[in-house]
Amino acid sequence: MELTLLGTGAPDGLPRHGCPCASCAAAVGEEAGAATSLLIDGALLIDLTPGVAFAAARAGHSLAGVRQVLLSHPHAGPAVEFPAGLPAPGRVPDGRTLSLISGHRVRAVALDSPGTGYEVTGPDGTRLLYLPPGGAAAGLPDPAEPYDMVLLDVLGRPDALAALRASGAVGATTDVLAVHLDHTTPPGRELHRRLATAGARAVPDGRTLIVGEYSAVPDLPRRTLVLGGARSGKSLEAERRLAAFPDVLYVATGGTREGDPEWAARVAAHRERRPGSWRTAETCDLRPLLAEDGPPLLIDCLALWLTDAMDSVNAWDDEKWANGGERALRERVSALVAGVRATSRTVVAVSNEVGSGVVPATASGRRFRDELGRLNAMFAEECEQVLLVVAGQALPLRG
Secondary structure (H helix, E strand, C coil), X not given: CEEEEEECECCCCECCCCCCCHHHHHCCHHHCECECEEEECCCEEECCCCCHHHHHHHCCCCCCCCCEEECCCCCCCCCCCCCCCCCCCECCCCCCEEECCCCCEEEEECECCCCCEEEEECCCCCEEEECCCCCCECCCCCCCCCCCEEEECCCCCXXXXXXXXXXXXXXXXXXXXXXXXXXXXXXXXXXXXXXXHCCCECCCCCCEEECCCCCCCCCCCCEEEEEECCCCCHHHHHHHHHCCCCCCEEEECCCCCCCCHHHHHHHHHHHHHCCCCCEEEECCCCHHHHHCCCCCEEEEXXXXXXHHHHHHCCCCCHHHHHHHHHHHHHHHHHHHXXXXXXXXXXXXXXXXXXXXXXXXXXHHHHHHHHHHHXXXXXXXXXXXXXXXXXXXXXXXXXX
C-alpha cells in the first residue's frame, strides 16, 4: 500500500496566515505544511483540503484515479474548492466497513471527540490507522493487532498514542507519523527531537511512503538523565518524554511536607500535568523499583533522593561525616548507580545542576553541592542519553 502525504499541517496550515510567532516564522521549505490530507494508492483520498489537486501534482500524482473521498472531521480552515471529477466526499458511520473496488477496506473508528478515524487495509494486507486532529481512538479492540503505520496528532494528543500502545495497536515496528502540525509545535530541530522521544517522526508534504516497509523507527533510549537549574523546565521535559507511553510510574522522592503550602502547590502543579493513566509512588527506596520488571519510571528528583540519603547518614555533622558517614553515603550512591546499570526498565530521571552557580556559604551546602555533582556524573555514565535544560530548551549532552 502506497501512501502520499499531500499535507501534514493543521486545518489552518503551518505557517498560519498572518501569524508572527516563532513556529510560523521558522515554518519554511520542508518545515511548512498544508492541511493534512492522505492519498492512498491513488484511489482513496482522506480529507479534502484547500489546494489538494495542486499538492498531488507537486508530488507527481494525479487525482484522476480517486474512487472514494472520505472526510474525517468538520473542516474549520480556509475555504475548500472541490476539484472537478472527484466523487462526492462522505463519511463512514462509526464501526462500519467500506469495501472499495480498488481492493481497499476502510473501517470507521469511533473517537473521543467529534470526527471519525479510519483504519485502512490495503489489497496486500498492510494496515494503517489515521486519526483526525485532536482525536483519540475509542473504538479499537483490546488487545488490538499492531498496525503497520499510524498517523495522528502526536504532540497535541500524546495520550492517544499512549492508549494505542497500551492496547497493542502500536507495537515496536509500527511507523508512527505526526500530522496536524500547527504553530503550537516547536520549530525546526526541536520538533523532530520531541517526536523522536515519543517514538514518532514527521515527513515533509508530498512524501510518498510504502506502508509496512521498514523505516528508521526512532531508537528510544532506555535510560535518560535530565539536568537543569531551578525552574528551567527539566521536570516538564522529563514528563514530555514519557507522555506518549502508558502506565508510567512517577516516583516522587520529595514526599509530603505537612504545613508547607508552597510545597503542596508545587506537588499539585506536577500532578495536574501528568496523564491520568500514570501512577505515583512517593519513596526514596529506588533500588527495588529498578530491579523489578514493569512500565517506565520517571524519577523526580535525584537531588531530593540525595538529601534523604545524606540525612540518613548524618552527613551534615562534620564529625559523623568523617567517622563513617561519607563511606555510608558512597555505598548508597554506588548501590543506586548499580541498580540503574542493571535495570531492564525504561528510566527517565531528573536532577538539579547546582555546580554552576554561587559557591554555597556553608560547609553543609558545599558538601551537598559536591555530592550531587558526583551523583549526577555517576548516574549519567549509566545513561544512553543525558540532557541539560536551560530556559526550557533541552541541550543534548549525550545520545
